[in-house]
Every structure is written in structure tokens, then in C-alpha cells.
Amino acid sequence: MFKGHPKGLFILSLANMGERFGYYTMLAIFVLFIQAKFGFTSSQTSDIFGIFLASVYFLPLIGGLIADKWLGYGKTIVIGITVMFIGYFLLAIPTGTDLPAKLAMFGSLALIALGTGLFKGNVQALMGNLYDDPKYSSKRDLAFSIFYMCINIGAFFAPSAATTVTDFFLGQEGLFYSPQIPALAHQLMDGTITSDGMAQLTSLAAAQGHAVTDTPALLEFSEHYITRLSGAYNWGFGVACVSLVISMAIFLGFRKTYKYADVTAAQQEKAEKEGKSDTHVVELTPAQVKERVTALCLVFAVVIFFWMSFHQNGLTMTFFARDYTTDTVSGLSRLWYSLPAMIFIIIAFYGILNIFQSKEAKSKAIAGIVTAVGLLGVCLLYFFGMGDGALKITPEIFQQFNPFFIIVLTPVILAFFTKLASKGKEPSAPRKIGIGMFIAAVGFTILMIGSFGLEAPSQLASTGGVSDKLVSDNWLIGTYFTLTIAELFLSPMGLSFVSRVAPPKYKGLMQGGWLAATAIGNYLVAIIGKLWGVLELWQLWTVLVVCCLISAIFIFSIMKRLERVTNNA
Numbered sequence: 001m002f003k004g005h006p007k008g009l010f011i012l013s014l015a016n017m018g019e020r021f022g023y024y025t026m027l028a029i030f031v032l033f034i035q036a037k038f039g040f041t042s043s044q045t046s047d048i049f050g051i052f053l054a055s056v057y058f059l060p061l062i063g064g065l066i067a068d069k070w071l072g073y074g075k076t077i078v079i080g081i082t083v084m085f086i087g088y089f090l091l092a093i094p095t096g097t098d099l100p101a102k103l104a105m106f107g108s109l110a111l112i113a114l115g116t117g118l119f120k121g122n123v124q125a126l127m128g129n130l131y132d133d134p135k136y137s138s139k140r141d142l143a144f145s146i147f148y149m150c151i152n153i154g155a156f157f158a159p160s161a162a163t164t165v166t167d168f169f170l171g172q173e174g175l176f177y178s179p180q181i182p183a184l185a186h187q188l189m190d191g192t193i194t195s196d197g198m199a200q201l202t203s204l205a206a207a208q209g210h211a212v213t214d215t216p217a218l219l220e221f222s223e224h225y226i227t228r229l230s231g232a233y234n235w236g237f238g239v240a241c242v243s244l245v246i247s248m249a250i251f252l253g254f255r256k257t258y259k260y261a262d263v264t265a266a267q268q269e270k271a272e273k274e275g276k277s278d279t280h281v282v283e284l285t286p287a288q289v290k291e292r293v294t295a296l297c298l299v300f301a302v303v304i305f306f307w308m309s310f311h312q313n314g315l316t317m318t319f320f321a322r323d324y325t326t327d328t329v330s331g332l333s334r335l336w337y338s339l340p341a342m343i344f345i346i347i348a349f350y351g352i353l354n355i356f357q358s359k360e361a362k363s364k365a366i367a368g369i370v371t372a373v374g375l376l377g378v379c380l381l382y383f384f385g386m387g388d389g390a391l392k393i394t395p396e397i398f399q400q401f402n403p404f405f406i407i408v409l410t411p412v413i414l415a416f417f418t419k420l421a422s423k424g425k426e427p428s429a430p431r432k433i434g435i436g437m438f439i440a441a442v443g444f445t446i447l448m449i450g451s452f453g454l455e456a457p458s459q460l461a462s463t464g465g466v467s468d469k470l471v472s473d474n475w476l477i478g479t480y481f482t483l484t485i486a487e488l489f490l491s492p493m494g495l496s497f498v499s500r501v502a503p504p505k506y507k508g509l510m511q512g513g514w515l516a517a518t519a520i521g522n523y524l525v526a527i528i529g530k531l532w533g534v535l536e537l538w539q540l541w542t543v544l545v546v547c548c549l550i551s552a553i554f555i556f557s558i559m560k561r562l563e564r565v566t567n568n569a
Contacts, residue, residue: 006130008258009143011250013150016123018247019081021154021161022088022240023116024403027314028162028396029236032322034105037230038097039186042319042457042532049315050526052109057307058519059117064125064512066118067264073126073508074262077251080118085244087111092238094231121511128499128507129261141429141496142414148492149410154243156403159396160339162236167394169232175208175225177394179322180464182229185222188215194462201464264508289503295565296501296510298558299430299494300517302437305551306490307521308528309440309544310483313399315529316540317476320447322395324454324537326470330390332382336477337393341381342404348374349408357415398476405484413488429497430555430562436489437552443482444544450475451537458533501565 030052031045040048067076091108095101127147131140170177184201187193193201198218205212205221212218255262284292335341351371358364420426427435450471460467494514502510531540555562 011254011257015251017150017154020151022243024155024158025162028159033233036182046526046529050523053522054519055113056116057515060121060515061512063118064121064508067122068508073122080115084115088240125508125511144492144496152403152406159400165236166232173228184464302555304521305547307518308524321398328390334391344374344377401480429493432489432493434555436486439486441548444541447479448541
């Protein structure tokens with residue numbers, strides 16, 4: 001899996017992993033932060049979340065154009081990291097809740113989006129350049145899967161980092177996270193709270209160690225809790241700043257491993273004219289360029305609906321985790337929410353995998369030892385490190401399951417594709433994307449089934465928005481598992497497809513186009529978010545099932561055209 005690749009793959013993957021760790025740490029708590037601090041409704045939150053995500057993924061189109069035409073990939077990436085750092089730093093500064101504070105928050109988000117636009121697509125384009133060398137070209141799909149797995153290693157640690165930091169600083173104030181308090185506190189401060197809501201908020205304040213006997217005291221507690229919780233989230237955003245410093249150090253410190261690939265088509269042409277390069281830029285006819293760009297745009301149109309569905313993890317699926325999913329787990333289930341336990345599970349899993357894949361007895365023995373260490377670690381944590389009681393969990397922690405499953409399932413999916421390839425039956429990249437859309441439909445079907453019989457969000461607003469009937473966490477875990485399989489069929493294959501098919505002069509621009517399609521999907525995330533509180537829960541998830549199915553049917557209807565372009569690239 002890792003053999004025979006250029007060293008630049010691992011450096012670019014690690015640099016990207018650091019940046020993604022910071023981004024997903026921020027994203028894990030973002031909607032919780034803006035609702036707790038500013039009291040935004042689910043509709044307002046959906047708008048902000050959707051526009052931000054759309055900006056993050058649309059601006060790489062501009063970043064790719066800047067790199068292709070003027071600055072080159074490396075310089076554009078460095079500027080992007082710097083701009084992102086400033087954005088995260090400003091978001092980590094505690095502010096009030098007035099208009100200037102809101103404007104400062106929006107300004108921070110704009111800088112993060114701009115910096116990501118300069119960084120993300122160009123890292124992917126630079127990665128693709130490494131595999132233009134005929135010596136490595138056959139490993140392009142595998143390389144992007146490794147690259148994608150590293151992204152998700154960063155994302156895996158992010159929710160736990162966000163939870164640990166925010167819980168620690170909230171605990172320093174003698175408080176703990178309660179999902180109902182922010183909504184009820186804002187209702188009290190806005191004068192819209194009901195008598196039932198008042199009684200519940202009083203009870204919740206008492207559980208936090210603040211026994212209140214009158215409205216002014218309850219108002220004081222509410223303001224205090226909101227301020228301290230928001231401040232704890234600010235520290236979580238600060239984690240992203242540290243991760244970007246590490247990312248910059250890796251990218252600049254090991255530049256020699258990818259320097260030869262840090263050349264755009266425009267720079268290569270200039271070098272040819274000056275006699276400084278023997279490498280010839282492949283020239284395509286206008287008809288070939290049109291055919292390739294058209295094929296890419298058709299794929300972009302399909303993935304819009306995947307990302308609209310998939311990125312509900314940071315919005316409606318987080319709402320579902322907060323308002324409808326159990327907030328305590330016991331027994332073996334607690335292992336899912338222990339970061340050390342999950343790390344040992346990963347170690348054991350990779351050990352088992354290597355037992356089957358290794359051909360030499362020595363390698364199998366080493367793999368057996370690794371497996372034993374992983375399993376021993378899990379057992380010690382369960383029997384001696386977790387106590388006997390139930391474990392309290394927070395909504396953002398569910399976002400760790402997607403990257404966890406990416407880390408675990410990537411070698412399995414790659415082995416599956418390799419097996420098919422050996423028999424001459426491996427699906428093309430466009431066909432994998434279509435299959436991924438069908439699998440995504442199955443994922444949301446699971447959540448649809450788990451939502452039958454639950455009250456609509458609109459029926460819960462007066463009592464803090466949290467249902468009395470909390471469902472098993474396995475509904476969300478099962479959905480994340482299925483969506484992860486869909487993602488592995490679609491996203492890394494899509495990146496590889498763009499890298500392979502994009503006309504040489506427009507590599508950065510086309511990588512930006514893939515991300516711009518993701519941006520449109522991310523904006524549509526907000527449209528689904530607006531349906532939260534309007535539709536029944538099962539109806540909300542059904543909308544996503546239908547969108548995924550329609551997209552899958554469409555891509556299979558144009559499959560011959562896409563595969564022809566792929567084979568000619």
C-alpha cells in the first residue's frame with residue numbers, strides 16, 4: 001500500500017493532515033458555538049453554516065486560477081496557510097454578542113474560507129503532479145486514497161480535541177455541558193420562555209450547582225453559562241492555530257521532496273522557451289479540452305448532491321445527535337467514545353490486516369505482536385481505565401466516526417479494488433462514484449428508519465429542543481459507517497479522476513472546480529437545514545435518500561461517455 005511512492009506524497013499528506021485537523025476541530029463545535037453564543041435559530045445557523053462551507057469549497061476555484069496563472073502552487077499554498085491562521089486566531093478571541101462581535105466572527109470565517117481556497121485545491125494539484133511521472137502514474141488512484149486517509153486521520157482526532165479542550169475550560173468554571181441550557185437561556189433573555197421552560201431551566205441550573213429562587217438569579221446564571229461555554233469554545237478554535245503552525249513547518253521544511261513537481265503548465269512552458277527544461281507540456285486540441293472539461297463538469301454536477309447529503313454531519317446530524325440521541329453510554333459501547341481505546345482498536349485492526357497480507361513468517365509474527373498490543377490495550381482500558389458507570393457524551397463527538405471508519409476501511413476497500421483489478425473487473429473511477437451515490441442513499445435510509453415515531457423539532461422548541469425519547473447512538477454510528485463506504489467509493493476516486501482527466505494547463509483550476517462543486521453542495525446543506533423543524537424527521541432524511549438515488553441514476557446514464565474520456569486521458 002505504501003511502497004513505491006514518491007516521498008512527496010507523505011509530506012503533502014502530512015501537511016494537509018495538519019490543516020484538516022484544525023479545520024475539523026473548528027467545524028466540530030462551530031454550529032454549537034454560534035447557537036450557544038448568539039442564540040441563532042436552526043434556520044439562521046443553517047444559512048451561516050451553508051454559506052461558510054460553500055465559500056470554503058468555492059474559493060479553491062479562485063486559488064487554482066491564481067496558482068495556474070501567476071504564483072505557482074507552493075507560494076499560493078504558503079499564503080493560504082498564513083491567511084487561515086489569522087482567521088482561526090481571530091475566531092479564538094473572546095468577544096461579546098453585539099453587532100461588532102458578529103461582524104468579527106463573520107470576518108474570521110471569511111479569512112478561513114479565503115485561506116482554504118488558496119491552500120486546498122493547490123495541494124491536490126501538486127499531489128497529482130507527482131504522479132505525472134510515468135514511473136508512478138499507475139499508483140495515482142492508490143496515492144489519492146492514502147492522501148485522503150491522512151486527511152481523515154487529522155479529522156479523526158479533531159472532535160476529541162474539541163471536546164477535551166472545551167470540557168476542560170468549562171470544568172474550570174465548575175460547569176459541565178448541558179444541551180438544553182443554551183436554547184432555554186436565550187429564550188429567558190429574549191423573554192420568550194414558557195413556564196415549562198422556566199421550570200426546566202431552574203432544574204438544570206440546580207444540577208450545575210446554582211440553586212436559583214427568582215428570575216433575576218436565573219437570568220444571571222444563564223448569562224454566566226453562555227459566556228463560559230462560549231469562552232470554552234474559543235479555546236477549541238485556538239487548537240486550529242497550533243495545527244497550522246505544524247502544517248506550515250512540514251510543508252516548508254521538506255520542500256525538497258516535492259519541489260520538482262511544483263511547476264504549473266505556464267511555468268513549464270516558460271522554462272522550455274528559455275531552454276531550462278527538457279520536459280514537454282502535452283498540448284491538447286480545443287476539441288479534446290472541451291471533451292475533458294465537459295466530462296469533468298458532468299461529474300461535478302453529480303457530486304454536488306453527495307456533498308449536500310454528506311455534510312449534514314456538521315448540521316442536521318449534529319442536531320439529531322444533540323436533540324434525539326442518548327447522551328450516555330454504558331458497557332462495551334463506551335469504547336467507541338474513548339480516544340485511546342479507538343487508537344488501540346485501529347492498531348489491532350491493522351495488525352490483523354497485516355497477518356493476512358504478509359507473506360513472510362517474520363512479518364506475520366510482527367503483525368501478531370502488534371495485534372496483541374492493540375487488543376491488550378483495549379482490554380486494559382475497558383476493565384481498569386473506564387470505571388463501572390455510564391459515560392456522558394457530547395453531540396460533536398459523533399463526528400469522529402466518519403474519519404475513524406475512513407482509517408479502518410481504506411485498506412479494506414483498496415484490497416477489494418486490487419482483487420477486482422487482478423481479475424480485470426475493477427470499476428472505472430466514474431462507475432465507483434455512481435456506486436458511492438447508491439450506498440449514500442442506503443446510509444440515510446438507516447437514519448430515516450431510526451427516526452420513525454420521533455417528535456418533530458418544532459414540537460420540542462418550548463422545552464429546550466431536546467426530546468424525552470432519546471434513541472440509541474447506533475443509528476448514527478450505522479449511518480456514519482455506511483456514508484463512509486460511500487465516501488471511499490466517491491471522493492478519493494473523484495480527486496484521482498480530476499487529476500487524470502484535467503487538461504494540463506488547467507490542473508489547479510479543475511481541482512478548484514471539483515471543490516467548487518463541493519461548495520454548491522455545501523450551500524445546499526443549508527437548504528436541508530432549513531427543513532429542520534418544518535418536516536417530520538423521517539421525511540427530512542427521505543429527501544436526502546431521493547437526491548442520492550437520482551444522482552446515481554444520472555451518472556450511470558452518462559457512464560459510457562465518462563469512461564471514454566477516462567480511457568483516452
